[in-house]
Amino acid sequence: MADIYRERQRTIQIVILCCALVLVVKAAQLQLFDDSFRRRADATTIEKLTSYPPRGLVYDRNGQLIVNNNAMYDLMVTCNQIDRSMDTTKFCRLLGISKGQFKEFLTKDWKSGKFSRSVPFVFMKKLSTVTYARLQECLYEFPGFFVQVRNIRGYPFSVGAHVLGYINEVDPRDIESGKGAYASGDYIGAGGLESKYEERLRGKKGYTFLLKDNLGRIVGGYENGAADTMPISGDDLVSSIDIRLQTYAEQLMQNKTGSVVAIEPATGEILAMVSAPTYDPNDLTMTKDRGPVFSRLLTDPLKPFFDRTVMAKYPPGSIFKTVVTLVGLQEGTLLPNSGQGCNGGYFYAGRLYKCHHHSHVSNVVDALAYSCNTYYFGEFRDVVEKFGYTNPHKGLDLFVKYCHEFGLGRQLGIDYPNESAGNIPDSKYYDQIYPRHLGGWRSPTIMSLAIGQGELQLTTLQMANLAACLANRGHWFPPHLAKHFKTGSDIPKPFLHAQKVNIDRKYFDMVVEGMAQCVNRGTAHSCAIPDIQVCGKTGTSQNPHGDDHSVFFAFAPKDSPTIAIAVYVENATWGASFAAPIASLMIEKFINDTIASGRLYLEERMLKANLTDKYLENIRRAAARVEKAHPAPALPSPDVPTDEPQRKSPGIPTTSTERRRR
Secondary structure, eight states: OHHHHHHHHHHHHHHHHHHHHHHHHHHHIIIIIOOHHHHHHHHHHEEEEEEOOOOOOEEOTTSOEEEEEEEEEEEEEOGGGOOTTSOHHHHHHHHTOOHHHHHHHHOOOGGGSSOOTTSOEEEEEEEOHHHHHHHHTTGGGSTTEEEEEEEEEEOTTOOOHHHHOEEEEOOHHHHHHTTTSOOTTOEEEESHHHHHTHHHHSOBOEEEEEEEOTTSOEEEEGGGGTTOBOOBOOOOEEESOOHHHHHHHHHHTTTOOEEEEEEETTTTEEEEEEEESOOOGGGGSSSTTHHHHHHHHHHOTTOTTSOTTTTOOBOOGGGGHHHHHHHHHHHTSSOTTOOBOOSSEEEETTEEEEOOOOOOBOSHHHHHHHTOHHHHHHHHHHHHTTTOTTOHHHHHHHHHHHHHHTTTTSOOOOSSSSOOOOBOOOHHHHHHHSOGGGTOOOGGGGGGGGGTOTTOBBOHHHHHHHHHHHHTTSEEOOOBSEEEETTSOOOOGGGGSOEEOSSOHHHHHHHHHHHHHHHHTSTTGGGOBTTBOOEEEEEEEOOTTSSOEEEEEEEESSSSOOEEEEEEETTOOSTTTTHHHHHHHHHHHHHHSSOOGGGHHHHHHHHHOOOHHHHHHHHHHHHHHHHHHOSSOOOOOTTSOTTOOOOOSTTOOOSHHHHHHO
């Protein structure tokens, strides 16, 4: 019996010991390891106020300030500090609100946990400077209310909306991905340089800690400000943009749809980057009027938010003949002095694939100067058939490899969001369209690629980069918009390393001479600039939905070039009609800082030209065709312009579907 009592005693002792041990462990956790209770206590006694840093400023390459900061004022309130006897009528009059709105702004879902009567929250956002000044004089009369200063962007030149970007209020995804860098109500860069260099531009927030009593009232600083931190301004960015050239380009592209990209060949720095139509970046600053403006731009049929410099994919037209020439010369399928008779087109299988009328082509230089389609149909077929007529796969893939070296059909790595890779179709691409068991494909099937049509698609950025590569006679630097930061730090190293094209320099010299003659005596003769040797190539990208697109790329001067440029104007017909004049005017403006008196008529014609109606008419035509073909109307994809060119060269089946029909 005694043994039973002793056993029970030991059991009770063990239970008591375990309970004591559990209590000791829990006490240690609460006091030594888990600070949640301390933080909860601090939250009721310490007020944490955020001080927002100014975002880094942005300058152009010549030191002009192009993005600055303007003060904006948020009116904050702490509910349990409000004096209930305050003069509500006067307060509402100062803010320009009604008493109903006053009650509405103070009413929150206190049970949700998002708001607390002892924690400040935003009563009114984005007070104007006038309202702030009026309120500030009397703010002492309204305990519980205080003003928090924020910075919003300003744009002194009112241009560069796409390239500069804008700022937005963060959403839950931004807060989650920011890993503590953002809180509700913070701003974040959206689009353009603001987005790409957000981490450098945003700066670091500062904090002020205030001590509260048991009623939630501020009674002084916490630990005499020992824990306070000052905000750190964002880094100032010097961009590669020449704001003077950017402004001029946007003026020339007014009332037109398309894009312009200008690059400094020696560095890859982008001088101007315009997507048209555009908008005034000041319209999207964080003000009360921003919402309606944003909605209007979002629903505009001209798609001003669609960045045509890097997102739109176009067949480049005849400017692609420079690539065909270089590959043919390097691979030996084209001899420099090869001539070609052209009787109005290229004959194959009893059909005539048309070409425009021009002088006799004696060599490569003439072929480029006169942009002879017949010459390039034959040359492209020679490249594709290098390993035999029945083995076009190897020849095409060899050609595609060279295209990738030029930066075509792949992303160039620009410090700018939403860059498209374009499309350079290879043998696998065509095998899916023309399966081998059904006969496959041969060089005549795809020869429209020779003149930059068909499934070939490039961005305007890629076209400008190609011009820069030709200017450098065989190498290019990844295009970029950042020149350096004022803190002394450099831009990312990949932008400083040249990309080499494995084609002999002597062949580039031949193509450059052909481009020079294109301006001197060929299809771009009307755009020659006195005392500046421009090397350029026109293109006409055919459009199944209406008027063709005008294309031109160039660089200048011929020796030691300082600018390479590509211009794409939708629905503007021939390359020499709009794209070439705009490019030549920009080149002259950049190099000479003025336009010669004998060319002012050309400037006036470009400035006054309005092609917007043509673009809208093409949209209506495309919509009508879709509605006719399908019972339920289908809208065009939001990331592709409705008039994206996909039409054949005269007499040439361009798209895969069209060729299957024929």
